[in-house]
Amino acid sequence: MNIKLLKCHGSGNDFVLIDEISNDYGIDEALRVKLVTELSDRGKLIGSDGLLFVQRSEHADARMRFFNTDGSEAEMCGNGVRCVGRYVCELLGKDEVVIETMKRDIPIRRVADLFPNVPTFDVTIGEPSLAIASLPMISSADPHIDRPIEELSPTLRFTAASIPNPHAIAVVDTFEPELVDIAERANRERTVFPRGVNMSFLKVLERNSVFVLTYERGVGITNSCGTAMSASSFVSCLLGHCDPNVPIKVYNKGGMVNCLVDGDAEGIARGEASVHLIGNATWVFETTLAVPSADPSGWTVGERTYFEEENRQYDGLVASVGREIDLASFYKL
Numbered sequence: 001m002n003i004k005l006l007k008c009h010g011s012g013n014d015f016v017l018i019d020e021i022s023n024d025y026g027i028d029e030a031l032r033v034k035l036v037t038e039l040s041d042r043g044k045l046i047g048s049d050g051l052l053f054v055q056r057s058e059h060a061d062a063r064m065r066f067f068n069t070d071g072s073e074a075e076m077c078g079n080g081v082r083c084v085g086r087y088v089c090e091l092l093g094k095d096e097v098v099i100e101t102m103k104r105d106i107p108i109r110r111v112a113d114l115f116p117n118v119p120t121f122d123v124t125i126g127e128p129s130l131a132i133a134s135l136p137m138i139s140s141a142d143p144h145i146d147r148p149i150e151e152l153s154p155t156l157r158f159t160a161a162s163i164p165n166p167h168a169i170a171v172v173d174t175f176e177p178e179l180v181d182i183a184e185r186a187n188r189e190r191t192v193f194p195r196g197v198n199m200s201f202l203k204v205l206e207r208n209s210v211f212v213l214t215y216e217r218g219v220g221i222t223n224s225c226g227t228a229m230s231a232s233s234f235v236s237c238l239l240g241h242c243d244p245n246v247p248i249k250v251y252n253k254g255g256m257v258n259c260l261v262d263g264d265a266e267g268i269a270r271g272e273a274s275v276h277l278i279g280n281a282t283w284v285f286e287t288t289l290a291v292p293s294a295d296p297s298g299w300t301v302g303e304r305t306y307f308e309e310e311n312r313q314y315d316g317l318v319a320s321v322g323r324e325i326d327l328a329s330f331y332k333l
């Protein structure tokens with residue numbers, strides 16, 4: 001069988017997208033996990049932060065299944081669902097669609113470009129939960145807001161939230177290599193977060209402007225993580241660093257997005273706020289994977305057709321971010 005692949009990214013968080021609506025490849029679960037691990041390995045056929053499978057839905061415009069590079073399936077992927085939203089909008093000739101994901105239906109609509117000619121989509125990520133059982137997390141505090149996690153660090157203070165995948169967020173001044181060790185240990189030992197955690201480090205640049213670095217569960221450090229930027233914006237409002245109902249500029253290693261936390265102060269304290277994630281969905285290249293058998297050693301990838309113009313436009317966004325923030329002054333990794 002030949003499988004069409006679309007390499008795409010949201011804020012530099014890159015994915016391989018497989019459309020199972022237009023082509024019924026008959027992918028079973030064993031092959032699905034092999035496709036994930038083989039195609040996301042950066043030393044092999046393509047390389048990515050995960051795979052996006054676009055499938056038919058019984059009640060929404062389409063369904064997304066998202067897999068991390070280690071083959072684990074996650075509840076949601078904020079950057080990935082923007083790419084799926086764009087793909088399904090183009091497939092159905094619509095400007096807005098609803099995408100079914102593991103735990104919620106996600107409305108997505110095309111909005112004004114974040115940067116000239118950078119296709120931009122607004123995703124209603126929805127409500128976060130501060131209940132530690134929703135991650136799950138083991139802690140004597142429920143909710144766990146701006147408190148240490150002794151097992152992981154004597155100094156950092158974390159806030160835990162699910163959106164609906166699990167996140168822990170610490171506000172920092174600089175990004176030192178030890179942050180990666182802490183996040184890696186949290187995901188290896190799993191004493192505090194039994195199902196692992198996406199761990200983010202957030203620096204407040206100015207009011208309503210933050211930089212977020214995320215160690216993603218099942219992947220490692222990525223250029224950005226959409227659900228982490230959404231959870232971090234919510235936590236920034238909860239801790240008083242940012243305001244609800246105004247766009248929060250969230251810079252990251254791969255570019256920037258805007259987040260909007262819809263709610264009031266009392267509601268936010270209870271986790272009652274709807275978070276919007278507004279950012280790019282960019283096509284990198286398309287190609288075909290030849291799968292003669294289930295044995296990946298015989299798989300080959302065909303020629304790549306690059307979307308040169310839209311990649312150039314996205315490079316323009318990255319260059320403009322470089323002029324807006326002095327990354328070197330606080331990013332030591």
Ligand SMILES: N[C@@H](CCC[C@H](N)C(=O)O)C(=O)O
Binds near residue numbers: 073077078079080224
């Ligand atoms: N990159 C994603 C999040 C992907 C899932 C995450 N690693 C998890 O396991 O929860 C995003 O953009 O949200």
